[in-house]
Amino acid sequence: MSASETPAGPATFEFTADNLALAQRIIAKYPEGRQASAVMPLLDLAQRQHDNWLPRAAMDYVAGMLGMAPIRVYEVASFYTMYNLKPVGKHFVQVCTTTPCWLRGSDEVLAACKRKLGIGPGETTADGQFTVVEVECAGACVNAPVISLNDIYYEDLDGPSTEALLDTLIRGETPKPGPQNGRINSAPIGGPTTLIEMAQRNGVKPASQE
Amino acid sequence: MPKLTIDGIELEVAPGTSVLQACEQLGIEVPRFCYHEKLSVPANCRMCLVEMEKAPKPIASCAMPCGEGMVIKTDTDTVHKARKGVMEFLLINHPLDCPICDQGGECDLQDQAVGYGFDRGRYGEEKRAVKDKNLGPLIKTIMTRCIHCTRCIRFSDEIAGVSVMGATGRGEHMEIGTYVEAAVSSELSGNLVDVCPVGALTSKPYAFTARPWELRKTESVDVLDAVGSNIRIDTRGGEVLRILPRLNEAVNEEWISDKTRYAHDGLKRQRLDRPYIRENGKLRAASWEEALALTASKLKGAAPEKIAAIAGDLADAESLLALKDLLGGMGVASLESRQDGSAIDAASRAGYIFNSTIAGIEQADQILLIGTNPRWEGALVNARIRKRYLQGGLTVTVLGPRVDLTFPIEHLGNDATLLNAIADGSHPYAETLKAAKKPLLILGSGALARPDGAAVWAAARAVAEACGLVREDWNGFNVLHRAASRVGALDLGFLPAEGGRDLAGILDGARKGEVEVVYLLGADEIDAQNFGRAFVIYQGHHGDRGAHRADVILPGAAYTEKNATYVNTEGRAQHTRQATFPVGEAREDWKIIRALSGALGKPLPYDTLQQLRKRLADANPVFAQIDRVTPAAWGAFGTASAVAAAPFTLPVENFYMTDAISRASATMAECTEAFVSPAVAERTGTHG
Numbered sequence: 001m002s003a004s005e006t007p008a009g010p011a012t013f014e015f016t017a018d019n020l021a022l023a024q025r026i027i028a029k030y031p032e033g034r035q036a037s038a039v040m041p042l043l044d045l046a047q048r049q050h051d052n053w054l055p056r057a058a059m060d061y062v063a064g065m066l067g068m069a070p071i072r073v074y075e076v077a078s079f080y081t082m083y084n085l086k087p088v089g090k091h092f093v094q095v096c097t098t099t100p101c102w103l104r105g106s107d108e109v110l111a112a113c114k115r116k117l118g119i120g121p122g123e124t125t126a127d128g129q130f131t132v133v134e135v136e137c138a139g140a141c142v143n144a145p146v147i148s149l150n151d152i153y154y155e156d157l158d159g160p161s162t163e164a165l166l167d168t169l170i171r172g173e174t175p176k177p178g179p180q181n182g183r184i185n186s187a188p189i190g191g192p193t194t195l196i197e198m199a200q201r202n203g204v205k206p207a208s209q210e
Numbered sequence: 211m212p213k214l215t216i217d218g219i220e221l222e223v224a225p226g227t228s229v230l231q232a233c234e235q236l237g238i239e240v241p242r243f244c245y246h247e248k249l250s251v252p253a254n255c256r257m258c259l260v261e262m263e264k265a266p267k268p269i270a271s272c273a274m275p276c277g278e279g280m281v282i283k284t285d286t287d288t289v290h291k292a293r294k295g296v297m298e299f300l301l302i303n304h305p306l307d308c309p310i311c312d313q314g315g316e317c318d319l320q321d322q323a324v325g326y327g328f329d330r331g332r333y334g335e336e337k338r339a340v341k342d343k344n345l346g347p348l349i350k351t352i353m354t355r356c357i358h359c360t361r362c363i364r365f366s367d368e369i370a371g372v373s374v375m376g377a378t379g380r381g382e383h384m385e386i387g388t389y390v391e392a393a394v395s396s397e398l399s400g401n402l403v404d405v406c407p408v409g410a411l412t413s414k415p416y417a418f419t420a421r422p423w424e425l426r427k428t429e430s431v432d433v434l435d436a437v438g439s440n441i442r443i444d445t446r447g448g449e450v451l452r453i454l455p456r457l458n459e460a461v462n463e464e465w466i467s468d469k470t471r472y473a474h475d476g477l478k479r480q481r482l483d484r485p486y487i488r489e490n491g492k493l494r495a496a497s498w499e500e501a502l503a504l505t506a507s508k509l510k511g512a513a514p515e516k517i518a519a520i521a522g523d524l525a526d527a528e529s530l531l532a533l534k535d536l537l538g539g540m541g542v543a544s545l546e547s548r549q550d551g552s553a554i555d556a557a558s559r560a561g562y563i564f565n566s567t568i569a570g571i572e573q574a575d576q577i578l579l580i581g582t583n584p585r586w587e588g589a590l591v592n593a594r595i596r597k598r599y600l601q602g603g604l605t606v607t608v609l610g611p612r613v614d615l616t617f618p619i620e621h622l623g624n625d626a627t628l629l630n631a632i633a634d635g636s637h638p639y640a641e642t643l644k645a646a647k648k649p650l651l652i653l654g655s656g657a658l659a660r661p662d663g664a665a666v667w668a669a670a671r672a673v674a675e676a677c678g679l680v681r682e683d684w685n686g687f688n689v690l691h692r693a694a695s696r697v698g699a700l701d702l703g704f705l706p707a708e709g710g711r712d713l714a715g716i717l718d719g720a721r722k723g724e725v726e727v728v729y730l731l732g733a734d735e736i737d738a739q740n741f742g743r744a745f746v747i748y749q750g751h752h753g754d755r756g757a758h759r760a761d762v763i764l765p766g767a768a769y770t771e772k773n774a775t776y777v778n779t780e781g782r783a784q785h786t787r788q789a790t791f792p793v794g795e796a797r798e799d800w801k802i803i804r805a806l807s808g809a810l811g812k813p814l815p816y817d818t819l820q821q822l823r824k825r826l827a828d829a830n831p832v833f834a835q836i837d838r839v840t841p842a843a844w845g846a847f848g849t850a851s852a853v854a855a856a857p858f859t860l861p862v863e864n865f866y867m868t869d870a871i872s873r874a875s876a877t878m879a880e881c882t883e884a885f886v887s888p889a890v891a892e893r894t895g896t897h898g
Contacts (some may be wrong), residue, residue, distance in 0.1 A: 001379040002343070003390045056390070069373030074389040078378040 001078045006085045009055025019049050023065065035066045039076050042066065043083055052092055052150070053084040081135070089124050089131035091169050094148040098137040101145035105158055109145050110134070112162035116170075129170075142186045143179055156181040214280035229271035229282055230258050238284050241293060241322045243300075243407045244359040245272035248463065249368055255300070255359050257322065259292040260284045268292040290326070297326040300357050302333045304408070311355065313409030315422040319357065340385050346393025347880035348400055348468060350417050356386050356410035362402045369465065370396040371596050371616025386410070393884050397589040397865055400471040404455065404464075415472055415877045416452045420444075428789035429456055431776060432470040433524055433694035433769040434872060436655075437568070437588045438778025439466045443474075443770050443789040450474045450770050450790060460569045460839075461778065467589035468881065469865065469872055474770070476875030480753045482765035483794025493763065498795065498805070504762050506809040508745050512726045514541035518716040521547040521704055522732030522750065523693030523869055526774030526786070528822050529749075529766075529799035530695065530704050531829055533731055535814055536807045543710030544725070547699030549733050550861065551713050552655060553663030554689070556700045558845030561671065563697055563781035564591075565685035566650050567839055572598050574686070576646035578639075579619075580629070580670060581610040581858030582654025586865040587692050588779065591652075592616065607639065610654070610858035624857040626657075626666060633672035643677035650686035651679060655696075656861030658689070661854070668848025680844050687844075691779040692861065692868065694769075698777035701830045720744040730756045731799070732766065734870045749802055751792070752870035764806075765796035768871060772798045773819060775826065775833060782839045783832055 015023055023042055030037045039062060046058040054077055063073040077083045084092075093113060097106045110121065113132045117125055124131040140146045143155030147162070154165055156179040168175040183189050192199075199205070213222045216229075216236055223232045228251070233240045244255035253273035260271045263281035268289060271282070283289065301323065308314045340353040363375045363386065372395060374388050388394070394402065403413045425444040432439040432453075439462035442454045453474050455466040485501035486493040496504075509517060519537055521530055525547070534545060548554060554562050566574065571594045584592040592615060598604050599617040607620045609628055622628055622639060631637035643649045653670045660666060671687065673679070679686035691697060699705075706712045711719055719725035721742040728741055732750035738759035748760030751768040769776075771792045777783045792798065797805075800822055807814040816822040827834035862868060864886045866878040 001383060001385055001389070002341070002387055069367075071373055071376035071389055074378055075376045078389070079380045081380075 001085075003056055003074075006056070007087065010057050013046065013050065013055060013057035013061045015046070015061075016049060019045055027066070036068050036072070039066055039068065039073060040080070043073070043077055047083060051087065051090075053087050087124075087128075089129050091130045092150050093130060093132045093166075094135040094138070095121070095132060096136070096138040096140070096144070096146050096148070097134045100141035101138075104144040106145040108159040109147065109157050109162045112159045113166065116163050116166040130166075143183070152177045155179045156183055212276045212278045212280070214276050214278070214282060216282040217284055223276050225275075227276050229260060229262075229269070229274045229276055229280070232276050233260070233271060233282070233284060240271055240284060241326065242272060243318060243322075243357060244361060246361055246364075246405060249361060249364040249405070252360055252364070255357065256296045257293060257300075257326075259289060259296065261286050261289050293326045294328065297323060298328060298332070301327060301331065303338045303354070304357060305337070305354050307355070311352070311409040312350075312412040312417055313355075313406075317409060318407035338382060343387040344391055344393070345388065345402075345411070346395075346399070347877065347884050348414055348472060349394060349402055350412045350414040351387075351410060352412070353385065353387065353410055355408050357408055358384060358386060359407055360386070361405040361407065362386065362411060365402055365405045366394060366396065366399075368600065369401070369593060369596070370394075370398045371593075372396045375402075395885050397467050397469070397585060398465055398593060400468045401455070401465045413452065413472075415475060420446055420451050425451060426789070428770075428787050430770065430786045430789060431778075431784040432466065433526075433776055433786065434469050434473055434869060435467070435588055436691035436694055436696060436779040437462065437467075437590045438694065438776060438780075438782060438784050439470050439590060440784070441466060441470060445770075445789045448790045450477055460567065461780075461782070462590045463593075465590060465593060469589075469868070469878065472877045472881070473866075473872040473875045475877050476752075476871040476873065477768050477770060479876070480870075480874040481793045481796070482751055482753055482757060482763055483796055484765060485795065486760070486763040488761045493760075496762075501762050501764055502806055502809040505747050505764065505806060506811075508727050508747070508762075509540070509729075509810060512745075515543065515709075516719075516724065516726040517542045517729070518544035518711060518719070518725050518727070519546065519729040519731065520549055520713065520716065520733040520736070521545075521695060521699055522549060522730065522734055522756070523695050524750075524769065524871070525695040525699065525731045526769075526772065526776055526799060527695075527698040527702060527783070527826060527833060528774055528819070529731060529803055530699050531702050531826055532800045532803040532807075532814060532816075532822065533729070534702060534704050535825075536803055536810070536812070537729070538707070539812060540810075543707040544712075544716055544719075545704050545706060545710060546713045546716055547695065547704040548659075548713060549735050550655065550659045550693075551663075552658045553660075553667055553848075554655075554658050554696075554700065555705055555847070556703050557847040559701070559781065559842035560685060560687065560844045561667065561847030562689050562691075562700050563842055564652075564688040564690060564779045565842060566688055567780050568594050571595055571650065572601070573684075574598060574648045574650040575603055575605070576643060576649040577604065577606045578643065578649070578651040578673075579606065579608045579610065579615075580651060580653045581626075581657030581666075581860070582652060582690055583611070583613045583615070583860045583862065584652065584654075584690060585613065585615055586860070586862040587654060587656075588690050589865075591690060591779075605642075607642075610657070611860055613860070625855060626660075626662075626669075626853045626858060627855050629666065629669035629673060630853055633669055633676045635676065640673075640677055643673070643679070648684055648686065649677060649679050650688060652688045652690050654858070654861070655689065655691050655693075657858055659861065660856065660858075662851070662856075664849035665851045665853045666848075668850045669853050671846075671848050672850070685841070685844065689779065694776050694778070697779060697781055698775065698783070701777055701781075701832055702826075717741070730760070732756070732870070749799065750870065751796065752874055754870035754873060756870075764802050765792070765794065766799040766802060767792035767796055771796075774799075775823070775836075777832065780839050781832060781842065783836050785836060 063070040121134040161180040242258040253270040258271045259268035261283040366375045428443045440456040440458040487496040674687040717740045734754040734756045748756045749764040866881040
């Protein structure tokens with residue numbers, strides 16, 4: 001990977017006053033002389049400030065702030081896939097396609113994205129609103145398949161519910177996070193199946209589906 | 211002292227020794243790619259696997275410290291199978307382009323594939339290809355060949371001190387490079403080519419030039435700075451094709467600077483290949499007889515006090531002594547070897563050498579740099595200071611211009627009078643120096659070339675005395691020279707004798723007509739108009755400044771073309787060895803002077819190099835102590851007087867061009883273009 005494969009981005013980058021204060025708090029967590037350990041949270045902070053991607057200026061800025069050689073920051077930023085070195089859409093649709101999600105139909109989810117947005121994994125819509133990427137395990141296998149939209153998880157998806165989700169976003173509304181098939185968190189669909197008697201004995205009403 | 215058994219042989223090793231090092235002590239060869247004696251141990255290539263009893267799987271011997279009672283086996287089926295497996299993985303993405311690879315014949319991967327490689331690949335998938343990186347004018351990259359040993363990253367990080375190399379991306383997409391297009395801006399970057407175990411980083415100027423088995427190898431010494439790096443000159447048919455470092459722990463370890471390595475193409479350009487005589491303002495080719503006869507007649511025709519000689523920075527001890535014997539015998543007193551106008555003299559040997567020795571830097575805990583940029587004046591001295599810095603517990607303090615030395619410094623300021631303040635204890639830094647266990651000061655040669663150089667010299671001596679730098683077992687007073695000839699010339703007393711003129715006197719005399727004949731022994735750093743109407747004899751190997759002004763040119767030999775003695779800044783006498791013959795009709799320098807003495811009718815009493823070397827040893831016993839440093843007795847030197855308040859200026863403006871050879875080198879011109887010019891443009895605002 002080299003810088004020539006990524007857009008140049010702005011010439012300079014600086015944290016906003018709020019983020020600078022936050023950055024100082026993050027740096028202060030590490031012992032004296034170990035400030036370089038703060039590189040990952042600081043890069044994340046910079047990415048959040050800069051439309052969800054890291055231009056070179058931001059990496060250089062973090063390097064300067066932590067007294068690291070810039071190449072050491074490039075190494076970290078290019079190693080971890082959650083740092084975006086290229087601009088991404090406003091809605092960053094991260095479709096998990098690792099085995100559990102795949103078994104539960106992540107292909108359907110990707111196909112729905114393609115139908116609705118006209119883009120495949122790794123692509124951005126022409127209007128810059130959406131980027132779709134495939135990611136490895138998002139850690140929500142119990143609600144597979146799952147999309148992580150920026151920081152928010154949308155779970156228990158299938159083709160139609162993915163399309164509905166994207167429609168909501170296109171309309172400019174915020175969809176309801178969590179399972180999209182009526183489940184409560186990761187409780188069984190159609191209501192609880194275990195500990196029912198115990199709940200009744202104790203006079204507790206089992207959680208019901210909507 | 212852990213005791214362990216390796217292949218049935220029991221041995222005791224120092225604590226902290228790795229299994230691989232222990233194997234080496236026994237002479238057992240363990241293959242490796244990522245491990246390098248001088249670098250940190252990442253243990254990522256896995257080639258050095260050995261079997262350890264009670265371990266469930268083979269261990270990486272480079273990273274495993276020896277433990278009490280360990281039983282190691284290096285020659286079992288498991289070991290071979292493991293290494294073969296590692297090799298197979300390494301070769302998965304390595305191209306089979308050995309026939310067109312410059313590393314071919316001296317490639318670690320190639321060699322070890324003979325022992326551990328399969329005769330066919332089992333890998334049927336697509337190989338990966340990696341884009342080549344642009345690392346500047348010295349290093350060529352073919353990154354597909356890279357096996358990710360990370361030696362280059364560790365070298366630039368640890369030894370060179372410029373963190374520009376890194377591994378970006380991950381897994382299959384990991385690449386070694388600089389990420390941003392950037393030349394490796396270090397004066398030690400050429401060593402990256404040496405540390406690379408495969409053909410990923412190769413020498414750009416040497417690309418597709420020769421195969422290692424075609425080369426004749428001559429062990430010699432570098433003269434382009436005063437460090438005296440040990441080198442190996444690779445030649446083919448009378449042409450120097452490349453220069454590589456030779457291991458000498460006391461001097462250059464196993465590194466050399468880029469100038470040492472790449473300036474040799476200057477040996478092919480601008481050479482003086484035959485004698486020349488100036489007639490009607492133009493130089494015409496002449497025969498040796500003519501040139502020597504003319505030189506002899508001019509020397510005979512002038513009174514001794516109207517003759518002067520100036521020796522250059524590349525002059526060897528043999529020719530210096532021969533010229534001193536010849537002219538001294540004629541009564542010439544104006545001999546000068548300090549063509550930078552330095553105030554240094556031969557008053558006390560301890561006053562002009564690097565007393566603590568380069569290896570001694572590793573013991574220092576407080577270093578004071580006075581008016582010097584060791585990075586450019588002695589790149590390997592700087593590398594040694596950096597090595598010491600990385601061990602921890604070293605403070606480097608700079609008195610002089612602030613420059614990036616690859617390690618943090620404390621800056622005292624740039625006022626020469628601070629030296630006096632430190633010496634008389636009125637500056638707080640004096641206490642720091644006194645408190646240090648092994649304090650050391652390095653006085654730049656540029657500081658001595660100031661008009662008040664003698665006072666600076668004395669002031670530095672006073673600092674050394676006042677702050678306890680000179681003790682029975684430790685002498686922390688060091689002068690860092692830039693010219694390979696300087697210490698040798700001082701050792702031989704190639705200096706104005708009683709009643710003789712020094713550099714300023716000679717030039718002044720030449721302008722006024724009081725000096726009629728000037729003999730330049732490779733002196734190229736003096737502007738031509740300074741010689742007035744004097745008759746200039748130039749003996750040297752390059753058509754540089756000296757030759758342009760010369761009235762008669764006696765073509766000499768460059769350092770790769772003669773068996774000669776040079777004394778480095780530590781006072782270590784070392785021999786260069788002849789790798790090629792001098793070009794055309796050029797001759798070894800001492801032989802020219804010997805021939806001239808014949809033409810003058812006063813033949814010098816030596817006809818062979820052995821006789822001359824015997825005379826050298828008689829003149830100064832250090833010349834009998836080849837490759838060794840003789841500690842010098844502390845004495846008086848310098849002139850105690852007021853140091854001017856002027857700031858120190860650095861003498862080297864362009865690291866890549868400091869002498870006739872590097873000025874003629876196309877590679878050094880490219881380096882100047884790539885590294886020095888942009889910096890100068892930035893500073894002066896003339897860029898674009």
